[in-house]
Amino acid sequence: GAVVSQHPSRVICKSGTSVKIECRSLDFQATTMFWYRQFPKQSLMLMATSNEGSKATYEQGVEKDKFLINHASLTLSTLTVTSAHPEDSSFYICSARESHQQFFGPGTRLTVL
Amino acid sequence: SQQGEEDPQALSIQEGENATMNCSYKTSINNLQWYRQNSGRGLVHLILIRSNEREKHSGRLRVTLDTSKKSSSLLITASRAADTASYFCATDDAASKLTFGTGTRLQVTL
Numbered sequence: 001g002a003v004v005s006q007h008p009s010r011v012i013c014k015s016g017t018s019v020k021i022e023c024r025s026l027d028f029q030a031t032t033m034f035w036y037r038q039f040p041k042q043s044l045m046l047m048a049t050s051n052e053g054s055k056a057t058y059e060q061g062v063e064k065d066k067f068l069i070n071h072a073s074l075t076l077s078t079l080t081v082t083s084a085h086p087e088d089s090s091f092y093i094c095s096a097r098e099s100h101q102q103f104f105g106p107g108t109r110l111t112v113l
Numbered sequence: 114s115q116q117g118e119e120d121p122q123a124l125s126i127q128e129g130e131n132a133t134m135n136c137s138y139k140t141s142i143n144n145l146q147w148y149r150q151n152s153g154r155g156l157v158h159l160i161l162i163r164s165n166e167r168e169k170h171s172g173r174l175r176v177t178l179d180t181s182k183k184s185s186s187l188l189i190t191a192s193r194a195a196d197t198a199s200y201f202c203a204t205d206d207a208a209s210k211l212t213f214g215t216g217t218r219l220q221v222t223l
Contacts, residue, residue, distance in 0.1 A: 106155040
């Protein structure tokens, strides 16, 4: 099946700093990628839909100025958590759609001190 | 919230037993998918059932879908310790967005 990678897998940062997470489709092109957030022992919540060459579509309640998404190529989408705070600590997972299926990255564990 | 609900929230069984998880959703769907997630890891796609299908099998997995009741079930037969994980259903709507259920944490003991 298609492979999606994420980098970094784990990041620890100080409060107030910005963190960039990369999501890559390794063997296919993805015009649409998705970003999810998962708090401990909870389900995945869709944050935004990333569209190549255009602005991302954010879900209700997700601050677009805090979670910056860039989808500059057909294989790469980035999520930047700006001015991160401890409440942003979470597991961030991306996915890329090919045909009718979404393929998920391994996730990025963000811890904000 | 459009999030679906799954029950049970947690399930503990012995190796060799069957595990059944249920999922309910709220909106019209194109298909419903089941995923597995090991602790702290990404999602693994298990099976997809289309809205016009009622039952589907894949190895030890059996999925049913009842669109009139907006519900689905996942049955894992002859469970193994390696099946220990969280299981999520996800509905795929006309906008091609996945909405995940609340998940079932399955523990299979030896």
